[in-house]
Amino acid sequence: MRPLLEVKNLVKRFRGLAATNNATLDVLEGEIHALIGPNGAGKSTLINQLSGELVPDEGRIVFRGQDVTAAPTHRRAQMGLVRSYQITSVFNDMTALENVMLAVQGRTGRNFGVWTPTRRDRDLIGEAVEALLQVGLETEMNTPVSEMAHGARRQLELAMALALKPRLMLLDEPLAGMSQVESEAMVALLKRFKSDISMLLIEHDMDAVFELADRVTVLVSGQPIETGTPDQIRCSQTVQEAYLGKPSELM
């Protein structure tokens, strides 16, 4: 079966420095694929090119068999390649429900009628509610984002991404800043979505990576040095050497 996402010989340079250096990797249907590597290895730069926020200098990105290397972010999202929202793109003075409704609107192009709610508006609300239920935010639907705990906000970002009906979700450190309890809840959530949605995730929490990922790609100096199952990565001599100085992260 053809991979859902194929990244071929991708290069991105910043003032001569190759932040992505001939990167080739793929994500399969139904897979959680983690991207790990030391600070500055080029993880965010790579994800930014996959989402369409950065244009590669060389190489190709193929999603569902179509070349999307030059496609804008919204076109990729329409095809199902969706980046989880960043906290900065959530409106703090709006409720969780209103934020997800905006995400649904972005996908469908429907406008919400302020004065005369129509059947289509009810559909829109229904979809937004469903996304919030999926992430377990049913009790916080009408809470303004500014009053939500950090963990709940991260769940909201996920709900907003789910509202876009992704086939492949790009997740940039979904557990960052979370308490142990919040992290465990998020890991459980991501596992639940796995049967429907593939994921490429950057995460520094190695316990979570090894628990969640089917495959892991290790990035060093912009280049994938190894891809394998969590066990293969844990035991890899190449990976141990690349992480020299902090081998405990991988144990």
Ligand SMILES: Nc1ncnc2c1ncn2[C@@H]1O[C@H](COP(=O)(O)OP(=O)(O)OP(=O)(O)O)[C@@H](O)[C@H]1O
């Ligand atoms: N917009 C930019 N302009 C210039 N250099 C950049 C830019 N973005 C990233 N870099 C450089 O590219 C390299 C890779 O950075 P990147 O943020 O992608 O790494 P990362 O693996 O995501 O790091 P971290 O784990 O610390 O978030 C670094 O040397 C960084 O300084």
